[in-house]
Amino acid sequence: MPDTLHQPEYRKDPLSDAWVVIAAERNGRPEEFQELPVHRVGGPCPFCVGNEAVTPQEIISYPAAAGDRPWKVRVVPNKFPALVRCADMQPALVSKTFKNGTPSLFTSLRGHGGHEVIIESSRHAVSLTDLDDEELTYTFQAYRDRMRCLASEGPWKYVQVFKNVGAAAGSSIEHAHSQVMGLPAVPIRVAEELAHTKSYFNVVGRRLFESMVEEELAQQSRVVDQSDDFIAVCPYASRFPYETWILPRVAAPRFETSGDALVASLGRFTATIVDRLERTLKRPAYNYLLHSAPFDRSADDHYQWHLELFPRVTKPAGFEWGTGYYINPVSPEQAAQALRSA
Numbered sequence: 389m390p391d392t393l394h395q396p397e398y399r400k401d402p403l404s405d406a407w408v409v410i411a412a413e414r415n416g417r418p419e420e421f422q423e424l425p426v427h428r429v430g431g432p433c434p435f436c437v438g439n440e441a442v443t444p445q446e447i448i449s450y451p452a453a454a455g456d457r458p459w460k461v462r463v464v465p466n467k468f469p470a471l472v473r474c475a476d477m478q479p480a481l482v483s484k485t486f487k488n489g490t491p492s493l494f495t496s497l498r499g500h501g502g503h504e505v506i507i508e509s510s511r512h513a514v515s516l517t518d519l520d521d522e523e524l525t526y527t528f529q530a531y532r533d534r535m536r537c538l539a540s541e542g543p544w545k546y547v548q549v550f551k552n553v554g555a556a557a558g559s560s561i562e563h564a565h566s567q568v569m570g571l572p573a574v575p576i577r578v579a580e581e582l583a584h585t586k587s588y589f590n591v592v593g594r595r596l597f598e599s600m601v602e603e604e605l606a607q608q609s610r611v612v613d614q615s616d617d618f619i620a621v622c623p624y625a626s627r628f629p630y631e632t633w634i635l636p637r638v639a640a641p642r643f644e645t646s647g648d649a650l651v652a653s654l655g656r657f658t659a660t661i662v663d664r665l666e667r668t669l670k671r672p673a674y675n676y677l678l679h680s681a682p683f684d685r686s687a688d689d690h691y692q693w694h695l696e697l698f699p700r701v702t703k704p705a706g707f708e709w710g711t712g713y714y715i716n717p718v719s720p721e722q723a724a725q726a727l728r729s730a
């Protein structure tokens with residue numbers, strides 16, 4: 389494959405204002421759309437210790453002053469980024485005209501973004517539950533530290549942290565890793581949550597997430613687990629079977645302001661919930677993602693960072709794509725009961 393075919397770009401759907409990333413240099417060959425094997429087939433794993441030269445130059449590794457100690461967690465730029473850093477750091481809007489000065493319907497933005505990979509273990513671990521306590525802590529510290537760092541760089545409005553485990557969850561490398569993407573615009577999913585939490589705050593005078601935690605704890609039927617710092621619930625309108633959200637007990641809009649103790653506690657708690665999922669569903673493919681307030685600080689009063697986790701046991705089909713509604717064959721109350729007893 390040539391080094392650069394096309395620069396990735398954001399394209400806005402004129403019917404919905406949703407942005408799509410066209411990353412044509414990433415995945416162009418038809419054979420790349422065949423089912424990927426879940427397990428590594430031959431060849432060295434690029435993320436295992438000893439193969440550091442295969443990945444791009446490391447951004448940071450943990451523990452910080454490793455000296456002779458081997459690294460436990462490493463952060464590297466994505467070798468095949470969906471978005472690339474532009475030299476001038478400004479996301480230039482490409483406005484075109486159609487004819488006679490009529491603005492074109494087709495708006496695009498250069499595919500400007502930071503795309504990093506967090507390698508969560510030097511061993512060939514696969515799931516979050518394969519990590520030891522130290523690796524868990526460093527992984528969640530890396531989420532926070534990379535968000536802090538990208539926030540201070542300037543051009544990003546939002547950072548998306550996410551993890552794909554298993555081919556059905558979109559992962560092409562088996563070795564445990566997460567991804568971090570700095571984005572020049574606030575994604576539509578986050579914008580929707582911001583709009584709802586803001587209008588709730590304006591009417592009721594408190595954070596929607598605080599009310600949600602209070603009501604879930606009172607009802608108990610969708611609560612999966614609790615710790616001093618977090619509760620895990622199958623949300624009332626779960627889109628997917630066994631979808632589970634992790635909500636902090638103490639409200640804070642931004643994940644990157646979390647202290648070391650809270651970050652370590654989140655790592656352990658998330659692994660506990662993934663373990664419950666894996667016992668219930670025999671190690672399914674899964675995704676999780678962190679939602680946090682954008683960097684512009686206008687959401688400080690009403691938003692609450694949280695983690696959304698879902699196993700990939702159903703596939704959105706025609707109805708879901710057509711309507712935006714999800715048909716979920718397992719009620720969140722049933723799911724929570726199964727996860728509690730796992």
Ligand SMILES: [Zn+2]
Pocket residue numbers: 433434435436511512513563
């Ligand atoms: Zn490996």
Ligand SMILES: [Zn+2]
Pocket residue numbers: 581679694696
């Ligand atoms: Zn969310």
